[in-house]
Amino acid sequence: MAEWVAELQMRVGRGQGGRLAREALIYLVLTAFLLVAVLPFLGIVLTALKSPTDMAAGPFALPQEWQWRNFQAAWEGARFASYFRSSVIVVVPTVVISILLSTMSGYAFGMLRCPGENVLLLTILLGLTVPFEAIVIPLWKLMGTLGLRNTYWALILPQVALSFSFGTFWMRAHFKTMPRDLVDAAVVDGASQWGVLWRILFPLSRPALLSLTVLIFMWTWNEFFLVLVMVTGDMRTLPVGLAMLRGRYASDVSVLSAAAIIVALPVILVYFAFQRSFVRGMTSGALKG
Amino acid sequence: MIARVRGTLSGGGKTPYDRPLLAYLFILPGFAIYALFVLVPIAGTVRYSFYQWTGFSAPTFIGLDNYRALLKDDFFINALGNNIYFILFYTVLPILLGLFLTSLLARSRLRGMAIFRVGLFLPQVLSPVVVGIIWRWIFAYDGPINEFLTVIGLDGWVRPWLGDFEWAPRAAGAVGTWVEYGLCLVLFIAxxxxxEEDLYDAAQVDGASAIQQFRHVTLPGLRQQILVAFVVTFIAALRVFGMVFVLTRGGPGQETQVVSMLIYDQAFRFRQAGYSTAMAVVLSVIIVGVSALTLYGQGRREEDA
Structure with a gap:
């Protein structure tokens, strides 16, 4: 297939104006793929704004008047306000704790030396490949034993543990690239390693930390399996709330759509605001991993 | 990955500070949480897979019986087959589409690439549950696809896509292609x-056609990206859970059933936690095994080069 395209490109590319025709072709195909990626989400946004009358007019009919009551129905009637609160309560500590712990261990692996560090590091990196399904059942049992089932800790602690794996790997790679002279100079001046880490290196690591923050935020916000298993009722976070709503409101597509947007919007906003950090984290993170 | 890690560990350039006690202290807090909530449960999963256990009662050791039962469990084999079928949609198609677009882009630096990147990457940041809701609407009987088919006069094609025994697996697979192709494309373009420009210049001097350039310069140059795309999307295909949970719940019948959902159902609905962990072990061995082999192979080839 790729060869066929190259052939086509060559043919189109011959002669005067060939470059222009080629660029037009590229833009056309790219735009088509872009639309396929984006339109389904825009479709659900439109659906969320429709009244029952608009819904009856078919999927391509535009809403006659923007209806916010579907969002209200999801927020109040379907208790998405509670789920939203749970999501925030889980995500904020998970991100903060993961960042702090990963920075410390990343610094240790990147800048310090200790016996057995290779084994330790490989053990931590194991968490990058182990699927969550492989730990969920004993984890559920463990949380029962600890009396933490149906508490936010049952969601925060495992998320921190899994994020620590990627975070250590990510921050270690980052600290490896930092100029050593900085540390050397500070140590000569009598600063402790602890002080060097938090007062000098941490503020200088903003890009790496930002990527890590947005990724951990997204993973925790979107987590489904763990939440489904560990908590019930209003302790649920948004994705599980949405899946449960799909069971109850299966017929009311506009409310379901509004609810889906409530779940997706925070991540999308963060994604738009920090898209470079996101894409860098997800592609180079995957590459290095 | 392992070769890579080792390489950077030993060849760090300047000597790291030799402060073992401090290093341990820095690693310890995170490692303790990681050990308790990841390592101990991994061991637990392996252990429980040799037990008959409801999740509540005391477990009874039954040796390999769970694994023997798995081999004869049509539901499990069917679900694993569906996961493998999804690889076509999650892995093969997105990589081919990505290569197709990359070959089209060739080396042109287009304006507005940032906008394309943001849009193409969007499906990656959505929760799988949200993705399931979106595509449930699209495939619905009164949804956009059927409406579109009616408008262009293909009424005969109108069907309840997710309720159709033949089409539901393809529909669920197509959602995977939608999620993954942007990632592959962004990886390949980067x-x-x-x-290096020189490689293309040299090829041009040698009179290589666009096709030959693609095959002999672009493809080998993208080897690492293709392997990464393969591993990431392969894992996604085998682990799919939230999306299918919302889209079809495994139906119609067992047509779109996947292993993760069986693991969930066996443990938390049918109280067969021991049996469920055996499934989890099989799934994990496949995932970790294939990822490790791919990345190990990559490391070896790099060392040869």
Whole structure:
């Protein structure tokens, strides 16, 4: 297939104006793929704004008047306000704790030396490949034993543990690239390693930390399996709330759509605001991993 | 990955500070949480897979019986087959589409690439549950696809896509393609831009056609990106859970059933936690095994080069 395209490109590319025709072709195909990626989400946004009358007019009919009551129905009637609160309560500590712990261990692996560090590091990196399904059942049992089932800790602690794996790997790679002279100079001046880490290196690591923050935020916000298993009722976070709503409101597509947007919007906003950090984290993170 | 890690560990350039006690202290807090909530449960999963256990009662050791039962469990084999079928949609198609677009882009630096990147990457940041809701609407009987078919006069094609025994697996698979192709494309475009200009110049001097350039310069230059795309999307295909949970709940019948959902159902609905962990072990061995082999192979080839 790729060869066929190259052939086509060559043919189109011959002669005067060939470059222009080629660029037009590229833009056309790219735009088509872009639309396929984006339109389904825009479709659900439109659906969320429709009244029952608009819904009856078919999927391509535009809403006659923007209806916010579907969002209200999801927020109040379907208790998405509670789920939203749970999501925030889980995500904020998970991100903060993961960042702090990963920075410390990343610094240790990147800048310090200790016996057995290779084994330790490989053990931590194991968490990058182990699927969550492989730990969920004993984890559920463990949380029962600890009396933490149906508490936010049952969601925060495992998320921190899994994020620590990627975070250590990510921050270690980052600290490896930092100029050593900085540390050397500070140590000569009598600063402790602890002080060097938090007062000098941490503020200088903003890009790496930002990527890590947005990724951990997204993973925790979107987590489904763990939440489904560990908590019930209003302790649920948004994705599980949405899946449960799909069971109850299966017929009311506009409310379901509004609810889906409530779940997706925070991540999308963060994604738009920090898209470079996101894409860098997800592609180079995957590459290095 | 392992070769890579080792390489950077030993060849760090300047000597790291030899402060073992401090290093341990820095690693310890995170490692303790990681050990308790990841390592101990991994061991637990392996252990429980040799037990008959409801999740509540005391477990009874039954040796390999769970694994023997798995081999004869049509539901499990069917679900694993569906996961493998999804690889076509999650892995093969997105990589081919990505290569197709990359070959089209060739080396042209287009304006407005940032906008394309943001849009193409969007499906990656959505929760799988949200993705399931979106595509449930699209495939619905009164949804956009059927409406579109009616408008262009293909009424005969109108069907309840997710309720159709033949089409539901393809529909669920197509959602995977939608999620993954942007990632592959963004990876490959970044990869092409990292290939050295000289290679293309040399190829041009040798009179290589666009096709030959693609085959002999672009493809080898993208090897690492293709392997990464393979591993990431392969894992996604085998682990799919939230999306299918919302889209079809495994139906119609067992047509779109996947292993993760069986693991969930066996443990938390049918109280067969021991049996469920055996499934989890099989799934994990496949995932970790294939990822490790791929990345190990990559490391070896890099060392040869």
């Amino acid at each position: 990869g092409v831009q990292a290939i």
